[in-house]
Amino acid sequence: MKRFRNVCLSLLALFILSSAGGYLYFKRAFKAPLNQLVIPEGAYQVPFIWKADSLNGKASPNAAMLLPVTVPGCSKIFYMQFDLGAPYSLVYKGKLKAIAERTSGVTIQETESGAVLKDFRFKVGSMDIRAEEVNVLAYGNETINWADTASIDIIGTLGADVIDRKVLVLNYPQALMQFSDEVPTAIAAEAVFTTLAFEERRVIIPAVINQKETQVLFDSGSSAFELLTDRETWLELAKNKAAESITAVNSWGNTLTVHSIASDKNINFGQTALPLRNVHYIDGTTFMQRTLMQFSGMAGMVGNTLFLGKVIVLDTKHRRFGIVK
Template identity: 40%
Template sequence: MKTFRKILLLVLALLVAGGVGGYFYARQKFEPGVNQLAVTQLPATCAFEWKADTTARPTVAHAQQLVPITVPGCPRTCYLQFDTGAPYTLLYEHPLAALREQYPATRRTLTLRADSVRDFRFALGQGQVQARKLPVLRYGARQLPADSTQPFIIGTLGADVLEGRVLIVDYARRRFTLCERVADSLASRTDFVPLAFTSRRVLLSATLQGEPRQLLFDSGSSAFALLTSQSRWQELSKPAAAVAVRPVNSWGKTLTSYTAPSAMKLGFGPAALPLHTVSYIEGMSWWQSALMRFSGMEGMLGNQPFAEHTVVMDVPGKRFGVVRQ
């Protein structure tokens, strides 16, 4: 009996040690590296664009939120997909090669060194961004579009641009403003909820089904209102409602999304915004699911609920707000 107890205690100890070790390993993997961006000359305001997903049926008009930037040596406007779900900014290898070929003056700035670009500068509205070192992902379009008015995407603008700053997004007018503080006149017209910027993720506390929920605001999930687990999706969707099933491209990997109508509302203090739809995705890796669990979030909130509103992400003030109309 004593031997059995010793074996049982040893097994339990190993399980606990493995769980603790796994937890800290996942936390370490979840933590982003040192912020590489230096942002000056704020406030910076620009008009963002929506990129449609024409491969979806029906077409998704607001699949990606694109912000225009100006790159030294390049006469055309380039674009970065704004993605608060990405903790750091990165560039795409194939579009950079196309720019170097078309505009030789960019070769010095856009030359890769060990899968990264060093001392990369770009203008965001009136603001100036200096990146010491940005990773480059083997991704993106290999050729510039023949129509110069079509957005040419060269990378992702991540949540690192928000660190210590305020972002105001007017979805109805497509205005993107990065600044250092919230004006008192705007704050007085805004309903705020708590915001945490843990590991450079925008985690906000909204109410759903009358209960507080911690949600990750992911502007990269533009095509969705709320991405959540399958079990929560079943709770939030309308009974017997038609479900839209479509493939979703996630960094070159095809996943499957399931979207259903929802009658639920998101609460931001006194403000209540209709959710309209709720979705879940099949095909996520074990690692992606583990990261979601370790982040403490209960779902990813996209841009859709705010389509006719203005939102304020006040990172220094630790608050997320919806401007009253």
């Protein structure tokens, strides 16, 4: 599962970007870099698998979405986590060093700003992707079980740059994604659409929560939280007499406390209402983070758990978000 500290960083970036003063001051710090991915035209269906994990001993069967990836010169299927909370894709140094020993098409270059791969070519399912340059994160070991074709070796993260100016149909029941240039006709006829913002390659969706118009960040890299919000909203959405669950997590060496509680309220996206079964807020965040959240106009972040059982459409080309009826 995506490290919890990355969830907090993703939220902080959004709150800063969407607050008036914070945007002006931090615009450069949180500006997404140029998109280095070259994505082919056409429609490509890619199956995904779920990676299970746990948070303080609590099992989560849908902790992360993994997409199958192949690299020229290697017959083995690798995986990348699909994480729309990340504005750009990256690869893990440990696994890439192991792959580089098997193929001539992978060469890690050290630069002043860090390690990179140039002209890196790979396939996500049957979709050919070329990264003119991709960052290499110093993460993970160099162990790959080449003999075990069923082993799950995660070599990086596929971020929101892969859906830039594209359409993604995310079919949770069938564990299937479709990347295309336009919304498929059959899907368009069945989906109910609302608007979508793609500020700095972050997916922001208008929503109505507890009869209040607001916005939420959609992060496919976070499955632990149905809705992560502030304490005031959490109290408003809590089910009467529901018992609170408290979990301690580590974020950049600091202990944060996640408060979870059952809810019987809905979150509305356009004309579509989805039930909220659980809501969460974090204790232990800094004053700056709390202040930015209060003044950003954001209600928080939603993850995969909210949409399990649904088919959703992210059309960044025409800036719209849809849920299939």
